[in-house]
Amino acid sequence: MKYKALLLSTFILIITVGLLAQTAMVNVPGRNTISLNGQWKAIIDINDVGIGNWAAIWKDKTPKSKTDFVEYSFEGGPVLNVPGDFNSQLPELNYYESTIWYKKTFTWHKNDNRLFIHFGAVNYKCDVVLNGEKIGHHEGGFTPFQFELTDKIKEGENAVIVRANSQRVKDGIPALGFDWFNYGGITRDVHLIETPAVFIEDYFIQLKKGSDKEVQGWVKINGANSSQKIRVQIPEAKINYSIQTNDSGFAEIKFPAKFLLWTPQQP
Secondary structure, eight states: OOEEEEOOSSOOOEEEETTBOOOOTTOGGGSEEEEOOEEEEEEEETTOOTTSTTTOGGGOOOOSSTTOOOOOOSTTSOEEEESSOSTTTSGGGTTOOSEEEEEEEEEEOOOSSEEEEEESOEESEEEEEETTEEEEEEEOTTOOEEEEOTTTOOSEEEEEEEEEEOOOOTTSSSOTTOSSOOOOEEOSOEEEEEEOSSEEEEEEEEEOTTOSSEEEEEEEEESSSOOOEEEEEEGGGTEEEEEEOOTTSEEEEEEEOOOOEEOSSOO
16 A cells, blocks of 8 residues: 655755745745844733823833933833743733733844744734834734834844733633633744745645645745746656746646655555
């Protein structure tokens, strides 16, 4: 009996766009990344007032004169480790369910590439601010997401501020009646991702369902000039397949192939 797997000591999938090879957004470890993990400054916002314009924690105000009154400051406050939930890091946050504001500064030298900030997960609701400008919102504590910073990043020092709110709601996960605790915070890795102007956003490839002689999949390109020539290579199977993406940057991958399938006799 033959199983639908491939007897290839190294199965290599190479997808190229012009001369610039890039992996998809779903494959963050394979990208050009800079980690923002580590210690982040924090503000505990029990009543979740910092998102409005009155308290405006997201603006990261600092007093410019002795008469200026600023109620909140990241300086001199607690420091939290990222990734990690905030409940287990400070005793006073053990059963806390509301908002924590995080702040991280980093230095960036502008170039012709594009820049994204990618979060592995933030539980549960999240707002992201760069240099005092709101750049995005995400809801869902277990899904990755990213925002593009290309036109918003500045030369030199930049500050990213994240609002993480773990308050349970009746139509959220977990809802009000769940019997497990909703640990909040930036719970997975944070990375800056640098890409060329046109890059592979996502792709999928496998044997066609129900067939051991045909490969099927797709690829999605992101960029102003999304119509590109795509090349799929599987060297050990002597496959070199090319296709052109459409104006939306999408191409369906479909080609015949003869593979030596895995068996108990030839594992």
